Amino acid sequence: MAFRQELDRRRFTKIAGGAAAALSLGVPARVYAQDAEATATAEAQSVAATATAEAESEGVQVSTEEEGKTNVSWWTHNNTAFVAANIALIEAFEKANPDIHIVYQYFPYDVFVQKLQTGYSSGTVADIQQMFGTWVTEYAKFGLLDPVPDEMASNMADRFWPAATGAYEVDGTFYGQPKEYNLENGGILVNPKLIEEAGATETPTTWQGMVDLAVKATKTDASGLITQAGLTFITSDTVTFTYLSMILQQGASYFAEDGMHVDLHSDAAKKAWQDFTALVTEYNVDDTLSRSLDTQDVFFQGRAAMCARGPWAIAVGQEEYPDLKFRYDPIPPYAGTELKFAAESGWGEVVNTKTDDDKKAAAWKFIDFMHTDDNLREWNKATFTVPSLKGLANDKALLEAAPGLATSFAALPGGQWIGQIGDRDRFFQFLLDAYTSVDIGEASPEDALAQAEENINAMIDENAGP
Numbered sequence: 001m002a003f004r005q006e007l008d009r010r011r012f013t014k015i016a017g018g019a020a021a022a023l024s025l026g027v028p029a030r031v032y033a034q035d036a037e038a039t040a041t042a043e044a045q046s047v048a049a050t051a052t053a054e055a056e057s058e059g060v061q062v063s064t065e066e067e068g069k070t071n072v073s074w075w076t077h078n079n080t081a082f083v084a085a086n087i088a089l090i091e092a093f094e095k096a097n098p099d100i101h102i103v104y105q106y107f108p109y110d111v112f113v114q115k116l117q118t119g120y121s122s123g124t125v126a127d128i129q130q131m132f133g134t135w136v137t138e139y140a141k142f143g144l145l146d147p148v149p150d151e152m153a154s155n156m157a158d159r160f161w162p163a164a165t166g167a168y169e170v171d172g173t174f175y176g177q178p179k180e181y182n183l184e185n186g187g188i189l190v191n192p193k194l195i196e197e198a199g200a201t202e203t204p205t206t207w208q209g210m211v212d213l214a215v216k217a218t219k220t221d222a223s224g225l226i227t228q229a230g231l232t233f234i235t236s237d238t239v240t241f242t243y244l245s246m247i248l249q250q251g252a253s254y255f256a257e258d259g260m261h262v263d264l265h266s267d268a269a270k271k272a273w274q275d276f277t278a279l280v281t282e283y284n285v286d287d288t289l290s291r292s293l294d295t296q297d298v299f300f301q302g303r304a305a306m307c308a309r310g311p312w313a314i315a316v317g318q319e320e321y322p323d324l325k326f327r328y329d330p331i332p333p334y335a336g337t338e339l340k341f342a343a344e345s346g347w348g349e350v351v352n353t354k355t356d357d358d359k360k361a362a363a364w365k366f367i368d369f370m371h372t373d374d375n376l377r378e379w380n381k382a383t384f385t386v387p388s389l390k391g392l393a394n395d396k397a398l399l400e401a402a403p404g405l406a407t408s409f410a411a412l413p414g415g416q417w418i419g420q421i422g423d424r425d426r427f428f429q430f431l432l433d434a435y436t437s438v439d440i441g442e443a444s445p446e447d448a449l450a451q452a453e454e455n456i457n458a459m460i461d462e463n464a465g466p
Contacts (some may be wrong), residue, residue: 078108187330191302191324239435262456
């Protein structure tokens with residue numbers, strides 16, 4: 001089973017003060033949040049901060065079983081803000097349901113991934129697990145997850161954004177509920193000083209306008225290497241999500257008619273690829289030979305006027321580059337007037353199908369409790385994540401806490417689940433390899449795209465098995 005590699009950097013790097021820094025800019029900190037919102041009690045914050053710092057390979061056991069109660073075990077990863085928010089949810093739930101006790105344990109990310117795999121294989125997994133959406137589909141296919149009870153599942157399509165629940169649904173059945181909308185599209189980091197030097201005060205509202213500004217803002221040395229990128233973007237996630245978005249915005253699909261393989265030789269797919277690769281073959285606004293850092297670091301070091309990255313990057317800039325003035329603006333649509341994009345389903349809860357019936361009932365009661373508007377609002381505020389519930393879009397309390405969410409909320413209706421793409425990491429890598437081969441002149445755009453399609457479809461067949 002494939003697990004996303006960029007996830008480590010986005011959600012599990014621990015940067016002190018990152019959440020507060022992101023909040024001051026008005027943008028949710030996706031990964032680096034360290035401060036819990038006021039909804040988590042002072043005790044919960046203290047436990048989370050201290051215990052997470054001391055987390056070892058065996059994980060941190062926050063609570064143990066209590067006699068005379070229905071004890072339900074819950075495993076999660078160890079992101080500090082998530083842990084504090086989780087503890088706050090447990091406290092509120094147990095106060096309202098004194099006959100149920102949540103036995104909570106969390107682990108470092110890499111350990112957590114292995115615990116899930118070995119736990120399901122050995123029958124020692126917790127009753128509830130916090131899973132990233134991409135994993136849910138695979139575990140559900142193997143019959144390891146309990147279906148969401150009918151009374152909860154019946155209104156999920158109405159309550160949740162489809163991009164958030166896509167990976168939680170297999171053959172018409174939901175196998176968990178997501179807490180967040182895993183948003184990687186919709187915004188762009190902008191350096192006001194550098195775009196002003198290029199003759200602009202506002203971020204363009206059209207794709208070509210953005211490209212033209214990027215050209216004006218790009219600087220090179222005598223050898224032709226870029227010393228200041230107009231728009232830096234060449235990373236696995238950004239290349240993949242941008243390219244798929246460009247196909248969708250033309251009203252097309254990147255899937256073939258069989259719904260299983262990809263079709264990257266359609267007119268829309270070829271046009272999107274041609275225009276996308278033109279950023280390096282014609283406009284030369286970014287390249288991979290002029291830098292060794294990640295795109296957001298290039299931007300935060302003042303060597304890029306714009307950077308296409310998810311809002312999780314905001315906290316990195318505020319923490320590591322506090323003197324840089326920047327903003328996070330809407331990225332203009334490539335085609336049409338509205339942004340359309342693919343998204344992976346984010347973090348949420350699932351239940352072990354082999355859990356005893358009484359514990360299953362208690363587990364789903366806890367998950368249902370988590371996903372009320374009021375409770376999820378507080379969890380999203382504490383973790384600086386975009387809510388999975390439609391009812392929390394443009395929520396006044398969330399916007400007061402993080403005004404920058406207005407940009408993210410505006411993008412949400414245009415998202416759709418990325419779909420079943422086989423081995424996620426290889427899918428993304430094949431597209432990045434194709435783009436990079438064009439950038440360094442090893443392949444033409446046409447040949448690179450054809451090779452990517454061939455590689456992806458072979459991987460999908462391999463992943464599907466006989």
